[in-house]
Amino acid sequence: MNPTIKDVAREAGVSVATVSRVLNNLPGYTEETRRRVLKVIKELGYQPNALARGLVCKRSHTIGILMPSLSSMVTSEMLKGIERQAHNNEKSVIVCNTDNDGIRTLEYLDVLKEKQVDGIIVVSANLTPVQYRKLVQFKKPVVLVSTCYAGGTLPYVKVDDEAAAYDATLYLLKKGHRRIGMLSGTKEDRIAGFPRIQGYKRALAEYGVTLGEEFIAYGDFTFRSGIKAMAQLLETASGMTAVFAASDEMAAGALVCAYKRGIKVPDDLSIIGYDNTQIAEMTIPPLTTLSQPFYHMGELGMMMLIDNIEQGKKMESRILPHTIQERETVKELFQK
Structure with missing residues (x-):
């Protein structure tokens, strides 16, 4: 007994x-x-x-985690960091897979309130005004990881997407490329879609490169959308020597599309991705990409939440540094 x-x-x-x-x-x-x-x-x-x-x-020692996908390499890496810090601080987590479903997200918020969680971490989600208001009304600490809410007050941990896209495009420009296409996420995505397009365009403008909208093809950050968007670029972007993809999955799709058309990477076409997930090491050739510190994002988000819950420490938004992870998909051109 x-x-x-x-x-x-x-x-x-x-x-x-x-x-x-x-x-x-x-x-x-x-x-x-x-x-x-x-x-x-x-x-x-x-x-x-x-x-x-x-x-x-008056604490449950439990943290609620809202994320759009458990199978995504991006969110799974952040979840590892979140769970590591939760375990180190004797906290439990309740992971809710919202599947990018707005109604399901609201339902999970009700569940987490019923479970009396001590706080919530929202991972890589585009919050609607209704969801944002409900999080604020929750009256518990909330941290956004790899996302933010424009005009809102909820603290966040992420990279500067516009600056990161600017640096990825600048990397190609410094390698001598001028006719650079972009595989973008959705135009409506104000977190990872629009800012990355702005970074791409700003880098081109600073180098005095003018390209039309035919050099941008849209997808939804997934592998299959990368194949489709790449096929579109090959039809519309005349003389293209390089591609900046807004996710590693889209870049992997671009590599497949190029392979099927007999285009050699990087000899005929250079490609740079965005994220530095495990898929970047698995492609052939290995993908040069913009690296985000996903594991550290998760760790830091959880520590901010715990410090607030345990010590009342004020949470302040953090922008983390990004880097270029060089591999084998970008070729240097010699400019005349």
């Missing part, structure tokens, strides 16, 4: 209330009493009831 809190109290010669205060780090006992109670707990192998502890300290 498992030992109870009453067994601990009896063996330690204290009241049940004192054992409860020791377990929940509340005042009202001496240091000698604390050591004696902890010693008995260890000897008996007593496991405190998490729900009961939560009722005392």
Whole structure:
């Protein structure tokens, strides 16, 4: 039979209330009493009831995670960082796969409220005004990871997407490329779609390169949309020597499309991706890409949340650095 809190109290010669205060780090006992109670707990192998502890300290020691996909390489890497820090700080997580479904997201928020989570992390999601208002009304700490809400007050952890896209395009320009196509996400995506297009266009403009809209093809960041968008670019972007893809998956799709058409990468066409997920190392040839620190994003988001919950520390938005991961899909051109 498992030992109870009453067994601990009896063996330690204290009241049940004192054992409860020791377990929940509340005042009202001496240091000698604390050591004696902890010693008995260890000897008996007593496991405190998490729900009961939560009722005392008004915390569930549980964090809710909202993410659009569990199978995505991007979100899975962030989830690893989130779970690592949760485990290190004795927190549990409830992971909710929203599947980019607005109604399901609202339903999960109701579930997390019912579960009395101590806070919420929203990963890589485009929040609607209704979802944003519900998060604010939740009255619990919220951190956005790899996303943000324009004009909102919720703290976030992400890279500067426009600056990152600018640097990816600039990398191609410095390699001598001028006729650079772009495989973009959706125009309506104000988090990862539009800013990356702006970064691409700004780099071209600063180099005095003028290209028409026929050099941009749109998809939804997925592998299959990359194949389709690349096929479109090959038809419309005359003289194209390089492509900037707004995700590694789209870049992988571009590589497949090029292979099927007998186009050699990087000899005939250079390609740079965006994210530096595992797929970038798996393509043939290995993909040069813009690297985001996804694992660290997840770690930092969870630590910000925990520091706020445990210490009341104010959460401030963070922009993390990005880098170019050079591999084998970009060729340097010699300019005359």
